Amino acid sequence: MLTQDQITHFATQGYVVVPDLIPEGLLGRVRMEYAQLLNALYADWFAKGLVKTQPDQLDFWGKLQHAYEEGCDYFQPLDISLPGNQILADTPFHFGPAVFDMLRAEQLLDVIEQLIGPELTSNPIQHVRLKPPVGVLASDEVRPHIAATDWHQDRAVALQDADETDMVTCWIAITEATIDNGCLQVQPKTPDQTILPHCPRTQTGIADGYVNEMSAILLPVSAGSAVLFHPLTPHASLNNNSERFRWSFDIRFNKTGQPTGRGHFPEFIARSRAHPQTELHDWQVWKNMWEDTRSRLANATHTDIHRWSSDAPYCA
Ligand SMILES: O=C(O)CCC(=O)C(=O)O
Ligand SMILES: [Fe+2]
Numbered sequence: 001m002l003t004q005d006q007i008t009h010f011a012t013q014g015y016v017v018v019p020d021l022i023p024e025g026l027l028g029r030v031r032m033e034y035a036q037l038l039n040a041l042y043a044d045w046f047a048k049g050l051v052k053t054q055p056d057q058l059d060f061w062g063k064l065q066h067a068y069e070e071g072c073d074y075f076q077p078l079d080i081s082l083p084g085n086q087i088l089a090d091t092p093f094h095f096g097p098a099v100f101d102m103l104r105a106e107q108l109l110d111v112i113e114q115l116i117g118p119e120l121t122s123n124p125i126q127h128v129r130l131k132p133p134v135g136v137l138a139s140d141e142v143r144p145h146i147a148a149t150d151w152h153q154d155r156a157v158a159l160q161d162a163d164e165t166d167m168v169t170c171w172i173a174i175t176e177a178t179i180d181n182g183c184l185q186v187q188p189k190t191p192d193q194t195i196l197p198h199c200p201r202t203q204t205g206i207a208d209g210y211v212n213e214m215s216a217i218l219l220p221v222s223a224g225s226a227v228l229f230h231p232l233t234p235h236a237s238l239n240n241n242s243e244r245f246r247w248s249f250d251i252r253f254n255k256t257g258q259p260t261g262r263g264h265f266p267e268f269i270a271r272s273r274a275h276p277q278t279e280l281h282d283w284q285v286w287k288n289m290w291e292d293t294r295s296r297l298a299n300a301t302h303t304d305i306h307r308w309s310s311d312a313p314y315c316a
Contacts, residue, residue, distance in 0.1 A: 002114050010115060014189025014233035017219060021107055021226040022172060026098070030174065033098035035060050037078060045072050061245050068132055068146075075145050080126050080249070082265065082294060084305040089298040094128075095290050100283035103251055108170065108226070109271045112253045115228065116166045118273035123167060123252035124265035125158060130247050131182055131240045142202035148182060148239045150205030151213075154252070155231035156198040157306055158261025162231075163195070165258040171227040174247040178220045182240035185216045189233045196234065198308045199315035206234060207314040264303045266293050 002010075002018065010016040042063045045051045051070045058066060067074050076083060077092035080099055102108070103122050112120055129145045141147045154169050155162070177183035197207040211234055218238070219227050229235060240246050253270065254260055260267050266289035268280040280286060297303075309315075 002111050007114060010228060010230070012191075014193065015186045015219075015227060015229035015235075017221055018111055018226045018228060019222065020224050021111065022102060022105060022224045023107065024224065026102055026105060027174065027224050029098035030102055031060075033096045034078065034094075037094055037096070038063050038074070041072075041074065041077055042067065045070075064130060064245060065132060065136055068136060074130070075128075075143065078130065079128050079145070080251075081124065082290070082297065086302070087294060087297040089295060091294060091298070093290065093294075095283065095287035097283045099249075100286055102172070102249070104270050104281075109253075111228065112168055112170065113271065115168050116253065116255055118271060119256040120253045120269070120271040121256040121258075121260065121267050122270040123254050123260045124262050124267050125154070125260070126249070126251045128247075128249050130245055131237075132245055133181075133243055134239050134241055144203045149235075149237040150201075150203045151187075151211045151234055151236040152198060152203070152205050153195060153232050153234055154229075155195050155261075156206075156308070157204055158231070159259075159263070159305070160307055161259040161263065162254070162261025165231075165254045165261065167231045167252055167254040167258075167261075169229050169231065169250060169252050171229070171248055171250045173221045173223050173225050174249065175245070176221070176223050177246055177248065178242070179218050179238060181242035181244065181246040182238045183218060183220045183246075184227055184235055184237050185218045186227075186229060187211060187213075187215050187234040188217065189230055193232045195232065197312065197314040198306070199312065200306070200308050200310050201315075204306055204308060207312075210314075262305060264293070264297065266290060 006016045042055050050072050051066055053066050078094055127145055196210045198204050199207050269278045272278050
């Protein structure tokens, strides 16, 4: 549970660090689930001749790195969402029991409940980020799930219908996040914080001149710890200047009944004190919802995931 000081910190600064939020056993299950997933992906790439090194000569990180270097996309098949651009009938993604259990972990929902109340919807804006060392990155790599993330507010990467939604982002470190390997940084939210202008560049980021990087607070955290932040809190991540990958998930919760800001993707009720029978407990149903969404969207006209235009004067 959060202390009163932590709750006050979140209310006044727009973020709070929660050490050791995810139990070690659950972290282990998530790592195991991803190891099995990557083994299967890698075996397939190897069988197709897309990667050269024998699977048994590489550990999890070695497989990721070699796949990246050979141009095999590991991100989308390991992500817990559909892409914001083109969705195909066979776009890969990952919805499994360990990740589902992490989204519904009691310890996690308890602290989110302290911030936005007991009726909690799991918001579909959610990602895995497995970030290679900068030395491994291709020179044209810009994806915020692979390279450093530009300054932005999460409200700005949701659609306008969620501008009044009570939402919390929960950024979970699966490996230790350090200043060296690309931890999160935030600019504390001000009492009168508004949504800042964003520009769709290589990433959707806050327009030049609207962030005071000097006031940035770096947030290194241990594996299993989390950073919770408000959707108006400006944040970014540092480059991974280390020799190893850094791994995080970012998931979000909003008050049930309020728009998620990405209504074309599926949400589910993670906790309800008023109507506990509405909670989703079955990961296969979760997976099915995303599969159905993929089938529907593969045949539909594209829906944008944000509101910004590069033609705006502040983007010039
Ligand atoms: O991990 C990162 O690089 C950025 C994460 C982020 O933007 C978020 O959690 O909302
Ligand atoms: Fe973000």
